[in-house]
Amino acid sequence: MAYEHIKFTTDEGIATVTLNRPDKLNAWTRIMEREVRDAMEAAEKDDSVRVIILTGEGRGFCAGADMNLLSGIEDGSEKREAGAVYGTKAYNVAVRSDFQTQYSYFPSISKPIIGAINGPAAGLGMVISLYCDMRFASREAVFMTAFAKRGLIAEHGISWMLPRLIGHSAALDLLLSSRKVTAEEALRLGLVNQVYDAEDLMPAVKVYATDLAQNVSPRSMAVMKRQVYDAQFLSLSEAVAIGNEEMIKSFASEDFKEGVAHFLEKRPAKFTGR
Template sequence: MAYQQILYEVRDRIATITLNRPDALNAWTDVMADEVWQAMHEAERDEAVRVIVLTGAGRAFCAGGDVTGFKSDDPRQLLDKLPRAYDFSRRPDYQGRASYFPSIAKPIIAMLNGATAGLGLVHALFADVRIAADDAVFTTAFARIGLASEYGMAWALRNAVGHASALDLLLSARKVRGDEALRIGLVSQIHPHDKLAEATYAYAREIAELCSPRSTRVLKQQLWELPFQSLHEAVQSDSQAMLDANVCEDFEEGKRAFMEKRPPRFTGR
């Protein structure tokens, strides 16, 4: 489909979704929200895609929500707009306006090329892996403009960095950069700005070429289910997943490739 505020490209089994409002630092709009949702599901359906990269055009990833979209006589509209059909096959927690990334059955890498603030940080936190430029700047933003955490950010932030660091970042709304973002777990990798794309796509290609799509799908689901499981439930779920994996085609191919000392030819089955 044709997109107005994002770019969508598939290459080397990697789908790239680029927020494309560089003059506005990729400020988030309803149009962008709808298009990212469409593109994520397009990539999920495409059997040629094994990894998804989400990034921003220009010098920012996403500097937050477009302030022109804040005007409303009914604050409930901020929660209710862009409703999606409820999917009974997926966890309801991961069907929200920003929190649906965990329900996408392929790894999502947020390539954070610059300012990542407010609603931009919300979406980055629901990605599976965050890789950032060393000069990228992160802030929750809300406390300094009189707002509260939105769309599940507090939950996702605590999940990523722990309770104490999450409170620090939310209460102060201070700016976090490179080394500190890496140290507290806000990002998984940092790279010089001019090497960010090279490093991110090398990582994405490694997953796309060497890892079973079936395994990445199951492993992603296992990790995002953990906040809702007791240890006993996690052990039961993992045990069933391992039994299923032992009789799948990808496991047989993985064993053959290992014995024959060649790259695997996984099908995802």
């Protein structure tokens, strides 16, 4: 389908979703919200796609909610639209309800989602970046929660995600102060995985994504992603039991047989995801 506020491409096993309002630093709109979800669902259903990259066009990743969207909250129109469109939508009945809300559905996508944070990620833009499975940042990137300086609170699950990434005290620091965090500080905090010069960001992300797409079992990635997110709600013994059960299933999979065969035969893998 044609998109207004994003670009969506697929190439060699990689789907790239690009927020595309560069003149507004890719400020988030309801149109963008619907289109990102549609693109994520399309990538999930496409067997040729192994990895998803989410990034922004131009100088910014996402500067947060568009001010017109925020203004709509005051008269109730924005709340009514959000509730009507997203309040009861279930993305995937096979995953936890925690990962089926308006913005928390990224973990329900079985394929890894890599955030290529090319510029400012503020407010809702920062929330979206946290739901990516990993984040690679440009040195031009800055992170800011922004909520406290708008009279708002820790929204859309950031109070759950942020402490798990950087710890309780550091999360409160970023939430309460709404201060800007550079890419280098974000790396020290554990908010991002790697930092690159601006011109090297997308090439580096694509090298990483290509390795996953070509050399790693899609089945293994899907199971591991689900294990890691679900384990945050489990005891150690429960996580061990699930791991043992999944290992038995892995032994019976085509990808396990191929994993052994390509290693012994010293050739590139030909994983099917089955």
